[in-house]
Amino acid sequence: MELCDRSACDLVGMLKKREISSREITESVFKRIDEKEDTINAYITTTRETALKQADLADKKFRNGKRTSLLNGIPIAIKDILCTQGIRTTCGSNILTNFIPTYTATAVKKVLQAGAVLIGKTNMDEFAMGSSTENSAFGPTRNPVNIEHVPGGSSGGSAAAVSGGETILAIGTDTGGSIRLPSAYCGVAGIKPTYGRVSRYGLIAYASSLDQIGALGRTTEDCAMLLNVICGHDSLDSTSAQVKKPDFRRFLNKGIKGLKVGLPREYFVEGIDTRVEDQIMKAVKVLGKNGADIVDISLPHTKYAISAYYLIATAEASSNLARYDGVKYGFRSNQDIPDSVRMYEETRSEGFGKEVKRRIMLGTYALSAGYYDAYYLKAQKARALIKDDFDKAFEKVDCMITPVSPCLPFKLGEKMADPLQMYLVDIYTVSLNLTGLPGMSVNCGTVDGLPVGLQIIGKAFDEEMVLRVGNTYEKIVEEDV
Amino acid sequence: MDYDIIICFETHVELKTETKLFCDCPVKYEAPPNSQICPVCTGQPGALPVLNKKAVEYAIRAGLALNCTINRESRFARKNYFYPDLPKGYQISQFEKPFCEDGYLEITGDDGKPYVVGIKRIHLEEDAGKLVHSSGSLEASEYSLVDYNRSSVPLLEIVADHERNPLRSVKEARIYLDKLKQIMKYIEISDCMLEKGQFRCDVNISIRPKGSKNLGNRAEIKNMASFKFITEALEYEIKRQSELIESGRRVSQETRLFDEEKKITRPMRSKEDAPDYRYFPDPDLIEVEIDREFLQGIEDSVPELPDQKLDHLIKNFGIPRHDAIILMKEKKISDFFEKCALHCNDRRKLSHWITKDLFKLLNDSSLTIDECPIRPKDFSQLINLADRGDITDSIGRTVLYEMFRTGKNPETIIEAKGLKPIQDVDLLDKILDEVIGENPDAVSNIKQGITKPIDFLVGQVMKKTRGKAPAKKVRELVHKKLLKGPTQS
Numbered sequence: 025m026e027l028c029d030r031s032a033c034d035l036v037g038m039l040k041k042r043e044i045s046s047r048e049i050t051e052s053v054f055k056r057i058d059e060k061e062d063t064i065n066a067y068i069t070t071t072r073e074t075a076l077k078q079a080d081l082a083d084k085k086f087r088n089g090k091r092t093s094l095l096n097g098i099p100i101a102i103k104d105i106l107c108t109q110g111i112r113t114t115c116g117s118n119i120l121t122n123f124i125p126t127y128t129a130t131a132v133k134k135v136l137q138a139g140a141v142l143i144g145k146t147n148m149d150e151f152a153m154g155s156s157t158e159n160s161a162f163g164p165t166r167n168p169v170n171i172e173h174v175p176g177g178s179s180g181g182s183a184a185a186v187s188g189g190e191t192i193l194a195i196g197t198d199t200g201g202s203i204r205l206p207s208a209y210c211g212v213a214g215i216k217p218t219y220g221r222v223s224r225y226g227l228i229a230y231a232s233s234l235d236q237i238g239a240l241g242r243t244t245e246d247c248a249m250l251l252n253v254i255c256g257h258d259s260l261d262s263t264s265a266q267v268k269k270p271d272f273r274r275f276l277n278k279g280i281k282g283l284k285v286g287l288p289r290e291y292f293v294e295g296i297d298t299r300v301e302d303q304i305m306k307a308v309k310v311l312g313k314n315g316a317d318i319v320d321i322s323l324p325h326t327k328y329a330i331s332a333y334y335l336i337a338t339a340e341a342s343s344n345l346a347r348y349d350g351v352k353y354g355f356r357s358n359q360d361i362p363d364s365v366r367m368y369e370e371t372r373s374e375g376f377g378k379e380v381k382r383r384i385m386l387g388t389y390a391l392s393a394g395y396y397d398a399y400y401l402k403a404q405k406a407r408a409l410i411k412d413d414f415d416k417a418f419e420k421v422d423c424m425i426t427p428v429s430p431c432l433p434f435k436l437g438e439k440m441a442d443p444l445q446m447y448l449v450d451i452y453t454v455s456l457n458l459t460g461l462p463g464m465s466v467n468c469g470t471v472d473g474l475p476v477g478l479q480i481i482g483k484a485f486d487e488e489m490v491l492r493v494g495n496t497y498e499k500i501v502e503e504d505v
Numbered sequence: 506m507d508y509d510i511i512i513c514f515e516t517h518v519e520l521k522t523e524t525k526l527f528c529d530c531p532v533k534y535e536a537p538p539n540s541q542i543c544p545v546c547t548g549q550p551g552a553l554p555v556l557n558k559k560a561v562e563y564a565i566r567a568g569l570a571l572n573c574t575i576n577r578e579s580r581f582a583r584k585n586y587f588y589p590d591l592p593k594g595y596q597i598s599q600f601e602k603p604f605c606e607d608g609y610l611e612i613t614g615d616d617g618k619p620y621v622v623g624i625k626r627i628h629l630e631e632d633a634g635k636l637v638h639s640s641g642s643l644e645a646s647e648y649s650l651v652d653y654n655r656s657s658v659p660l661l662e663i664v665a666d667h668e669r670n671p672l673r674s675v676k677e678a679r680i681y682l683d684k685l686k687q688i689m690k691y692i693e694i695s696d697c698m699l700e701k702g703q704f705r706c707d708v709n710i711s712i713r714p715k716g717s718k719n720l721g722n723r724a725e726i727k728n729m730a731s732f733k734f735i736t737e738a739l740e741y742e743i744k745r746q747s748e749l750i751e752s753g754r755r756v757s758q759e760t761r762l763f764d765e766e767k768k769i770t771r772p773m774r775s776k777e778d779a780p781d782y783r784y785f786p787d788p789d790l791i792e793v794e795i796d797r798e799f800l801q802g803i804e805d806s807v808p809e810l811p812d813q814k815l816d817h818l819i820k821n822f823g824i825p826r827h828d829a830i831i832l833m834k835e836k837k838i839s840d841f842f843e844k845c846a847l848h849c850n851d852r853r854k855l856s857h858w859i860t861k862d863l864f865k866l867l868n869d870s871s872l873t874i875d876e877c878p879i880r881p882k883d884f885s886q887l888i889n890l891a892d893r894g895d896i897t898d899s900i901g902r903t904v905l906y907e908m909f910r911t912g913k914n915p916e917t918i919i920e921a922k923g924l925k926p927i928q929d930v931d932l933l934d935k936i937l938d939e940v941i942g943e944n945p946d947a948v949s950n951i952k953q954g955i956t957k958p959i960d961f962l963v964g965q966v967m968k969k970t971r972g973k974a975p976a977k978k979v980r981e982l983v984h985k986k987l988l989k990g991p992t993q994s
Contacts, residue, residue, distance in 0.1 A: 106551070113550070115550065125551070126549065127544050129551060224551075225551065226552075229551065232789050260555060261553050262553065262554065262790050263789065263790075339785060340788055342585075343594070343783070345594075346585060348594075349589075351589045352547060352651075353549070353550075364589055388783065396785070
């Protein structure tokens, strides 16, 4: 096995024993990038030169016997939605095609301080709006498992990079499933922590009340290791939570005996690909056999989740994206423009892609005078009801199991003509963004060679439970193989 | 026809916090363009706002001074519109749940009675940046530049109530503005310098035939840079609206701009064109909870307000009402007075010298009380010297002038300039004898019981001593010499 295909935890052990160097891992990763990137297009920007310098610095720390973070010398890819000082940050959009931030996002700062090696900035749906990474101004990313298929989105670049050995770890963001869906489609592990767990400072906002930064890796353990570094209160983000920061790796091996695992019945209804359903039920049986208590639960307002999500997300987006006006930074239309209003119109018409414009218009409408109550406010009410559902269900169970996606990774272009079909791909993931709850995707096998993701949902700030169940499941399956 | 006039202000007061509303950038007015900026106040991608607690404190202080209910839970909302000076494409303001609601400001009405003007709400918001046009106006400019130094400086918007006791005349409007500004300065949340844009007003005005119950359509007037312009704009509007009504036409509900040169208002946009700001709660900022302790702390820190100050000055210091009114106009002046009064016996003399002599000196050199070179301790010392008769008032004024010029204390000046009063009674006697010899008419008048020329004789002694003779003592000597009796004053 090449270094670039190993898990972060394996590499941490090898680095510690000085069997390998960070430079070797980093070179292995870049070798893979050279081989695959033309096909996969996981990155918008790679930072080879600085990466090798960072690797050497990490190696020096090892040599000097300094106490280091576990992440020291481990390659990491960052979704191009997080600001990196001095490194172009595009958010997958033409409108930021030349934007170089003057500051670094808190989460990125933390991994860099820990000594991680930044490989590059990963591809994504423009402004994280999409479920396939096809809505990128820098071309679509392909799924390394099967290049005819999409990697899922919007953190498709991050998931594809982890899956294909183009990085070891990756940071993504999740507004409606954008970490979990690509993790599922690319067969890797990915966690969206509780809203407020990771600072959003420097995360280019799509929908502020839903956006959350999370971790992607080859295993649950890798995700836990990365989450340990990026989480924590940040005074620069008013919505960042002041909660205790646990060691997420501590309970990974505590097992699942006696745990009550809920199966929300509304998630297994018409619309789900039966092959996906079968795969999920197989995983549920595995958990049951290993001591988990499987409980039937109900989340009655699930049917409103997609509508509520697309109203709230687009409403917030319409306001969040107003700053891209050609005045201060980023793209400005070159057309001969007589006044500022026309400058806005041309800049935004040319600078934004089709899906982004669609969502800005939807959101603008939802907030307009006379429609606010009927759309935005009603969506917020639905959101409260959905949260109630989860609160009640969690009185009975410790965690929940659902599919991540109702369907298998689809082919490039398959859903591009039908936005509504595309939106429905998020049906099992958006509720966690509306409620702020933590959730992760772990691989639970393949159908016709295409990965299926198992979603584990936990109570607020109980990522430990989510990771524990994910890790236990992975270990059981590993042993079976 | 006689009309009821309904006037209602929306006032923006820029708060003098050290830093901006949502970031750590300093609030500085005299700084090079775009030198006081950061990712947050320039709307960089990914930057997030963090609320300045001091600004909340100031907002609540204003609410308490204007008798408002303080909402224990408050929220920020986004007001969405595009303009180059607005870096995020929205302004963080408040919509539902402002910090303060339902207050009032008491003024003296046109009928001479107290009138309680309704305040609907006070909310906190961020200011926009500033456009700098390459020539005078936007239209005439080849290009415009943006300065974001002012972007996100905290602003308080004080909205008066249309329905609950609105202002009824231009005169009342002026009194309201003066008093509002005075209070904001008293509670030390703003310097309220109009020329720096720290106190900006929009005004709504409508009129209706006297006795009519229906509210007329109102015009909102913007773009008035001084209280004088506001008065002129209101006067113009009353004339314009009454002419419309009298000629049988309707006043349309619209926003108008004041033209400073022509002294007229001009339509800017109609009600139908009013922008839809698509307010919604800002998801980047959590609900602000005002806890009891925080509120109590602010309540305890609200200083005496102008009306209370006036009473306090009259009752505690025994100074004349007309002096007290002058002193309380600005808190800094009454503060100066009170500091002097601590070491001073004759407070009436003190208030008189401040309001007359010191004000003239300040005025002549265009200084504010803050910049006054005289320390309160020295000022009271001067008053005490004059009060004890150690120096004459006339020498006192000379000393005051020197103190103002040099910042030195009165004793030093008196010593250096040889202004010490003549204490030598024999010398005074000798001079008085000279004066008596030179003015036989006056002397004979006095001897016949006409006391008026006494002042004349004292004046003559003063003249000869260039003011250095203690008047009280000279008067005594005159009495002794010419009337053989004790001084009668």
